[in-house]
Amino acid sequence: MNKELQDSLKRKAAVKAADYVENGMIVGLGSGSTVTMLVDELGRRVQKDGLQFTGVATSISTAQQAKSLGIKIVDLDMVDAIDLTIDGADEVDSHFNGIKGGGGNLLWEKIVAINSKKIIWVVDQSKVVDTIGAFHLAVDVIPLGSQHLLKKFDDAGLKPVIRIGKDDHPFKTDSNNLIIDLHLQKIEEAKKLADYLIKTVGVVEHGLFLNMVDTVIVGKEGTPQVLTNPNHG
Numbered sequence: 318m319n320k321e322l323q324d325s326l327k328r329k330a331a332v333k334a335a336d337y338v339e340n341g342m343i344v345g346l347g348s349g350s351t352v353t354m355l356v357d358e359l360g361r362r363v364q365k366d367g368l369q370f371t372g373v374a375t376s377i378s379t380a381q382q383a384k385s386l387g388i389k390i391v392d393l394d395m396v397d398a399i400d401l402t403i404d405g406a407d408e409v410d411s412h413f414n415g416i417k418g419g420g421g422n423l424l425w426e427k428i429v430a431i432n433s434k435k436i437i438w439v440v441d442q443s444k445v446v447d448t449i450g451a452f453h454l455a456v457d458v459i460p461l462g463s464q465h466l467l468k469k470f471d472d473a474g475l476k477p478v479i480r481i482g483k484d485d486h487p488f489k490t491d492s493n494n495l496i497i498d499l500h501l502q503k504i505e506e507a508k509k510l511a512d513y514l515i516k517t518v519g520v521v522e523h524g525l526f527l528n529m530v531d532t533v534i535v536g537k538e539g540t541p542q543v544l545t546n547p548n549h550g
């Protein structure tokens with residue numbers, strides 16, 4: 318899929334998702350290019366339609382964008398709970414298991430997600446897959462000992478690579494951590510991998526979001542498709 322088409326499908330999903338935001342809500346705002354389109358749309362609705370909600374951002378860049386558009390942003394610890402979080406994803410399968418972290422924001426995204434009553438993902442159709450793993454799996458790690466962690470993952474056959482930023486230096490997250498990307502191609506036993514990663518000392522969080530999402534809005538030609546997770550009430 319070319320980038321122009323993909324962006325138009327992302328935008329369709331993002332605009333549809335904006336309909337779920339109601340006056341008075343506390344809304345988790347994810348990160349990434351699709352969420353940037355969502356925040357643009359929400360900013361437009363705040364300014365033109367008088368939509369009123371309070372946002373909790375999952376990255377510094379989302380917070381900056383939202384504030385610049387007149388959206389009120391507060392810290393997660395200033396709210397009791399988040400009514401709805403809308404976020405992007407890199408891949409999602411039919412069991413509603415997904416990979417996030419292509420932009421390196423998975424830690425804040427997961428913290429916001431677990432404090433949300435409802436989670437919606439906005440994706441274009443190319444991200445709906447049979448088996449997750451073709452997209453690299455981001456692992457957020459603390460810098461201390463990261464070379465040892467890299468070797469440990471390599472020995473375990475996880476094909477790890479330290480993520481490099483645009484400045485040709487190791488990419489730093491908003492929490493000043495590093496990202497190790499695992500190039501696995503296919504993840505057949507996602508739960509087992511998630512358990513292994515989270516128990517590994519030095520790992521802060523990983524980009525496997527297993528059965529966390531309630532609704533996936535898929536941008537495709539025509540009307541976006543709304544997929545509802547049957548395992549969530």
Ligand SMILES: O=C[C@H](O)[C@H](O)[C@H](O)COP(=O)(O)O
Nearest residue numbers: 349350351405418419420422
């Ligand atoms: O760290 C980044 C996030 O998990 C994004 O939500 C994810 O990578 C999807 O990003 P995009 O909408 O740019 O494809």
